[in-house]
Amino acid sequence: MSVEPRDQKSVPDLLSGLLREATELFRTETRLIRSELSDKMTQLQVGGGSIAAGAICLLVALIVLAQALVIALTNVLDIDGGWAALMVGAVIAIIGVILLAKGKKELEPTNLVPERSVEQLRKDTTMVKEQSR
Numbered sequence: 213m214s215v216e217p218r219d220q221k222s223v224p225d226l227l228s229g230l231l232r233e234a235t236e237l238f239r240t241e242t243r244l245i246r247s248e249l250s251d252k253m254t255q256l257q258v259g260g261g262s263i264a265a266g267a268i269c270l271l272v273a274l275i276v277l278a279q280a281l282v283i284a285l286t287n288v289l290d291i292d293g294g295w296a297a298l299m300v301g302a303v304i305a306i307i308g309v310i311l312l313a314k315g316k317k318e319l320e321p322t323n324l325v326p327e328r329s330v331e332q333l334r335k336d337t338t339m340v341k342e343q344s345r
Contacts, residue, residue, distance in 0.1 A: 234340050241333050248326040256324065263315070278304060 221229075278300050285296035317323075 230340075230344060237336055237340070241329070241336055244332065245326060245329040248329045252324055252326060274304065 281300045282293060282296045285291065285299065286293045289296070
């Protein structure tokens with residue numbers, strides 16, 4: 213049974229190689245994080261623009277429909293126009309509060325964290341620590 217000779221490297225060479233590989237790994241991870249953050253920023257901009265444009269269109273439609281509903285309630289229920297407008301306004305306000313709460317939750321910073329990069333960085337840090345022991 214013969215034993216093949218192992219590639220003999222000195223400790224300084226091994227440490228130098230480890231440092232070089234760790235540096236390259238963290239550079240790669242930094243590029244990944246930058247790329248993912250850029251994607252998230254683009255996603256935020258596109259989403260924000262769509263929300264703004266949609267909100268403007270819906271606001272115009274809501275004004276027209278609210279006025280039509282006030283007129284319909286006035287005619288159908290035979291109530292004063294002021295009371296009909298108050299009822300319609302209250303319902304629309306409740307819907308608006310619900311929608312604002314939902315939108316605020318979607319834009320929380322925790323939803324915009326680059327999760328894949330953070331997890332990969334954790335794994336790489338653990339691997340470097342284990343190899344440096």
